[in-house]
Amino acid sequence: MNQADNFTSELLIKAGVKKGSKVLDIGCGRGDVSLLAADLVGSEGDVVGVDIDSGSIDVARKKINDLTISNVSFYTTDASKVSETIGKFDVIVGRRVLMYQIKPVEFIRNLQKCLKKNGMIAFQEHDMEMVPSNTQPMPLHCKVQKWLRHTISYEGADTSIGFNLYDIFTKAGFKVKEMKAEPIIQTPIEPYNVAAIVEAILPRILASNAATKDEIEIETLEARLSEERSKSNAIYR
Numbered sequence: 001m002n003q004a005d006n007f008t009s010e011l012l013i014k015a016g017v018k019k020g021s022k023v024l025d026i027g028c029g030r031g032d033v034s035l036l037a038a039d040l041v042g043s044e045g046d047v048v049g050v051d052i053d054s055g056s057i058d059v060a061r062k063k064i065n066d067l068t069i070s071n072v073s074f075y076t077t078d079a080s081k082v083s084e085t086i087g088k089f090d091v092i093v094g095r096r097v098l099m100y101q102i103k104p105v106e107f108i109r110n111l112q113k114c115l116k117k118n119g120m121i122a123f124q125e126h127d128m129e130m131v132p133s134n135t136q137p138m139p140l141h142c143k144v145q146k147w148l149r150h151t152i153s154y155e156g157a158d159t160s161i162g163f164n165l166y167d168i169f170t171k172a173g174f175k176v177k178e179m180k181a182e183p184i185i186q187t188p189i190e191p192y193n194v195a196a197i198v199e200a201i202l203p204r205i206l207a208s209n210a211a212t213k214d215e216i217e218i219e220t221l222e223a224r225l226s227e228e229r230s231k232s233n234a235i236y237r
């Protein structure tokens, strides 16, 4: 399990996801958070994942078919318009989805319809305010982070979402129980596969003019990042 998934699993447990829970995963993408939740709820519980992108839902469905998992279902839906017809849930989760909403307060407020009494909403977002941080020069790591930041800013994402979460949830009418921030740390022996992320969103990086294909050189990016970490023998976050 990578660092982001570890954080997510802990968040799900803290939010009360347990055997028998009913969980709604908002902006489920390819289903990674739904699968972590499915593990926790077991066969007595169930997980519903929704995403606006039908291509991602196809990938998520294929995953559960391949793994023969029966307590998860996926639907293509705009989560800003979900209604109680999808069901009532003990816990509603979302990872890296609120940052992309134009009206985050309305988005969260609308989810209340799908929450059981005393239910919990838990969101994990990606804030870019206090990164990068490094004491040794790591120019390639900084450059890659700049490409990612430029791309999602260009797409209209809120890169300061972490600092805005309290405001969003309280304005949406919720009581904030707990907030936690955790950096992703890369070391020579524990990398976070940033090159895979760059590869996955390469067309978006190019469309935003954050970098050219030649600058990125995706075929060698992972090796170059790894070499930079090994040479510095330092950590990067």
Ligand SMILES: C[S@@+](CC[C@H](N)C(=O)[O-])C[C@H]1O[C@@H](n2cnc3c(N)ncnc32)[C@H](O)[C@@H]1O
Binding pocket: 026, 027, 028, 029, 030, 031, 032, 033, 050, 051, 052, 053, 056, 077, 078, 079, 080, 094, 095, 096, 097, 100
């Ligand atoms: C960065 S991905 C994260 C995917 C997944 N939550 C994860 O962590 O692996 C953001 C996802 O949110 C979805 N999304 C954004 N706005 C949405 C909306 N209004 N309704 C449903 N899905 C949405 C996107 O299609 C995309 O799959």
